Amino acid sequence: MDHFRKIFFFLISIFITSISCSQTEISGQVFGDQDEKLSGAMVMVSKDSVSSILAYGISDANGKFKIAVKNGSNSLFLKVSHMGFGTFKKTIQNKAQTLEVKLSPSSESLKEVIVKSEILRQHGDTLSFSIAAYKGKNDRVIADVLRKLPGIDIRPNGQIFYQDEPIQKYYIEGLDLLEGRYNVANNNLSAEAVSRVEILENHQPVKVLDSLVFSERASLNIKLKKDVTFSGTATAGIGAAPLLWQTKVTPMIFTKKQQAIVTYQSNNTGSDVSGEIRNFSIKYAGENFDIDNNDWLSIENVSAPPFSTERWLDNNVHLGSANILHRIKEDIDLKLNISYLNDYQQQDGVTQTRYFTPTDTIDVVENTNNDIFLSKLEGLLTLENNANKNYLKNQLEFNGSWNANRGLIDRTDTQIKQQLENPFFGIKNDLRLLRTLGKQLITFNSNTGFTENNQDLLVQPGQFEAIFNEGDPYGKIQQLVSSRKIYTDNSAGFTKALGKFTMSPKFGFSIQNQQLDTDILIEGEEVLEADFKNRNEFVQTSVYLKNSFRFKSKDETWNLRLSTPLEFKSFHLEDDNFEDSRNLDRLVFEPNFFVKKKISAFWEANASAGLRYNFGELQQLYYGFLLYGYRNLNRYNAPISEEIQQNYSGGLNYRNPLKQLFLNASYSYAYSENNLLYSSNIGENGTTILEAVARNNSFDNHSFRAGGSKYFRKLKTTLKLNASYNLSKRQQLLNNTLAEVNTQSFNLRGSVEAEILSWLIASYSGNFSTYTSGFEANNFQQIENQQHMLDLYFYPKDNQYISVSGEYYDNSLSEKGDNYFVNLDYQFTFPKSKMDLNISWRNVLNIDEFINAYNNQYYYVESSYRLRPSQVLATLKFTL
Template identity: 85%
Template structure:
């Protein structure tokens, strides 16, 4: 058997030959690898057939190639050969040393340069239905609880289906609903540059994923209908999909009251290109007091009634030109019930707050993107019009030992922006133009009955009601032009541009319905102008053998800030010329090892959220104001790491260290009252913050055992100053996190999955650690297959923490699934929370307080669902 691996871009050469031992016996199954040299990534590989013969097609511009042939029990053959079509005879001598390399299993993995192609059939288990089930088993890939995909501990930048980016960052919709049966391979595109015209000019250290389908025309998707009891439950999901060479579409309607959070289906994980500073994300100025959500599956605690509709359409107008529409509407009603005990630590005292909470949350969201993209070899154009509309509200009641508090919040938001990015080849250089313009409006209304902060708002006398109104508007634009030019192995990218942002904040406080608080300290009439002119230049270098990649950015920017408040008849101004260098280097040490390092110096300046003069009631017991100069923060970031990637062994390892240090001109003061009310203000005082972070992780697929093992560890150590009740304190924190997972097909009739998480968090003032918490999480799932078309599942979960006396939480679930072949569908019966655990005791701590919460869970319930693959 021979394997053909072809790289693209250069004239094709064919390397063929025969592998023999020292007795001229033919060796079947020898691994043959071709690379540029002994340390470069593998360009192509093959396996000798029954006659010892191999044949490999290579496309590469190098004058020479490096050939490596290995076989178990024999010494490795290494030779530099000419880059031309040729036939070779390779003789291997017996070796007393065991061979370090394993055989390439062609049915599992193929490699073409920086592209790893994993066979879905090799990883797909009996109970895997959608492509997300398969992805989580692939070594190197990690899917976080919110659905975001990480590769080697870094988020992926693109999620393609047959090379097309239909979903623009909202890839959960495909990942959770695309049938694994329709997919042939999962491709990991390492060091992927999504803009074709930049492919040879700007290297990328990020990876993307491409889903390869079995058919040129694919109809797929899922349909689910379910009903249950305790209380009456329903679940519906209809998600049809179509994929052709020129068209792709995914539609969905989903609804349930079973605790499934369908909003994750439209969560946006887009990674904007460097320099995109403005977004239309919603800012919550005001909030009601919420309960800490449990750190496990929402189906166990989320009391919801949700409806989601989404349409995603891609039309290829002509070669390389795509028109995309992504639009979604979400309507959700949620209830929260529980209690919270918060303990604040100050340098002189401890303060306890006990709250029983009942909240009703109303979410109504309309979001959309319209995108025109031309991604050609010599030109690039992307114009994206995006809008977000929110009509959210919340109602809540807090029962405290001394009083009952009602909260009402209306929280509408609207934002729209247009992004244009243009790259065009003119002569021997690439001309670039970027424009980002948008507008947002936010009007929020918080009502609290009765009000707190009596000494501040009502001369120490109790009062029945307080209302906080906030109205904000923002308009911004950022425009730049430049060029990119290659000078040998160097690339320079100078860019000139300007940006402008105007923000307006109006806020008012009212007491007892119509009585306006006339004191100037409780109003804001603020206008904040930010403008900048910048020259940003980037130098890039890539060695001929691609073992060295360097990037140095040297942006120079003049920033101007002007804040005026008509209510206080005051203003603040700041002009700064800033230099923010950024350096990155990557070295490929060998075909499997690489190292990287980076250094960055940057500035952060205050936004309007930290600039208002008058008091703002953020929540019923949180009062903020920032009557201080415009904040300035100087940050230094340094990092370094090593990575090991051996596709032949399906082994991926990584380790990194980073250090961050910042200096600030403002220190934030928290004054905590005996009833837990907190007044946060900014004080002009120089202070610093530093943080050390260590990360390590690895994943390995054991083919013989059909097992994927993943382990990750992280440790953070930080130090900062804090003013607590007018006393300066240095707050230290330490955080250790260990997590791992094991997915294995033990026997044909038994599949077992395990995941665990252990963390410790310690915080305290200098020389006095006042709190340490340990948390545990363990999940075990067993699937028993008496026959191929049915299984019985049993799962157990444990969650615990060291702070709570009753912090041990246990859950048991039982399920049965029968698969009908005609028509193909799954009948699933599930019994969730068999132990009927009704509350979850959780605890967490922060810099100077800890919170212990008891969350009301969903009761024991039974659900029957029918699931079809479309």
């Protein structure tokens, strides 16, 4: 802890002192024509009236400003502007001084500020980063460079965030080829082929809505160096021990009318290539249905370690993916995204789970060995016409998987076999149409889909003897599940501008029909008792009128949105097995308000408030018992669940492109009231029976987040810091005792990317977190976790490097919580070619297990995961 605190405060001190460093200080105060103090005035200093900006600042609440200028010229050019006032221009001496600036009224408002520097440009709502300026010696693909850009954060799963919010679109030359599956481009597009990366703030991806509906999210656009670009990567590797292989080929082509990314990847080195096809799409408002697989059943798994899969994942994977875009004519695109994944994985570890109840603690120790077979086919065909006056987007999507899991658990008293078959199929069509009609915009949406899921779980020997076999041991139990879903959601409306206001009413209806059939077999014989069967049909219907009002001020400093959806929801559950039914009809009003204020060119504030109703899905409605896992038995013999949730949030963002400083902070509060309380009865051997009880209860949650990033140009260093704190409280029934469960969590993470010397590059990232939970005022467990990773790259020559990486992991719960890892790499780049030879020695210390721990509301888990042995891999990497 002490060394972590020292590192943290050292980084903070660098962060602060770098900002305050100055040479010539120019200060002053800005007044209006009535001698009023003007806040938010833009003050810019340059060498002369035509040169680029040297420094700039914003006047505070008292109209005061202070700017540090580094320039050797005798004179400087001062420019001061404010919305609603004329621009003040004056040549001043290059010396420390205090000025008084008076602005005269003007009928023209300042529409945008253009700030340019060598490596980062701002033009209106677009920030443009020069890739050449940030690219380091060991950066090969665009993801390597994006990690260094201030304001941008790439999470471990590959998702890209800007100012702590996920990006909504990933464009390449303004085209959305990948529909949210952008990892395949991010991890394979050569950084040499890219000229700039643009952040499109407040980006509206639908052109016809650009002047009508403002967006709160940012998008990312990749600008290439050439109009016709051939790029990509290829890798071939072999190693030991055991015998290792790695192959990867990802060719790409980008022209003005065609784009294509095709990839084939295969390895047994632990690289999880499924992340290349992960979908990060952000749904547009009102899209309530999808065709994701729902896991009704599961086998007991070992919790995965929190670091690179190449250290622990025992796999044999093959992935093929094709992404093709053809521009039929101006603004009309036809896209195909298709992928197939086949993966065999093995898990081996020991898990100790301790449950805390108001009266006792229960320990469960499991030695787990799992074989996991994944087979998944996904496809998406998109036709999009994104024109200035009309918009059409039709997507036909299918999703099929044929997964199977095998598990063997050794406990002190028995050995348990698990076998799960989990086939799934889903298909949907999503149509969105917007068309101008006179001075208004007509909208139509239709989303229709079907899913089918049949699962089969076999457990040997049988469990829950007291419930299924009068307390006597028996050989096997089998849970069968068959579920189907068909839905349609259709709406029509219009959008009309009324001066600075925009009104968007929409009328629609939706119908969803779900069926669930479950059976339990004991020793191959069907259990006939009603408590162990389900024959459910659940129908949800909705008729809604959703209206949205938006306001955007003329100078674009204010953006407001008020949504006032009114919806009649009807739920009907019919259970043929129990000959019973449940019905619920509700008229709900779910208002939502959002406001964003552009305080100045640097500062921006936002706030939101909303009310939302959530009702039970079929997954929480079945009457009969369902064996979810070998020691988990669930049923929800209770009324349809109703939850009323209030959400409030506020945030403050600062971004200074010239200083390359980005800061953000936010607070959110959620409070909900529920009519159902979930009861967990935990047996001495860890078996858990989960049921729902009709009882009013509440839940509240406070969440704080803050973060910042800064690029130090002279040091060629990027520093990023993020912190979050979460506090929650809810009621829980544990072994028939009502308890109030409180949780607190804190997380601090940071990273530094630095080119220390021409022959030495360093990269550090760290994460410190705590999680505390307890009943009412008594905490029963607190866990501290630390992760520290340091990479050093030594360049004896420009075309060679040797890297040493060290990792340290620690948790306060385990006696053996310290984990150390060391890796060595050597890379040789062949002159006048685009080929690297890399020799990697992973897990030099040959650490064979990782001790991990985490806790939840009323239990904690300590797991020991078997790791891959020390191994050497030689790869040839080609940049296409």
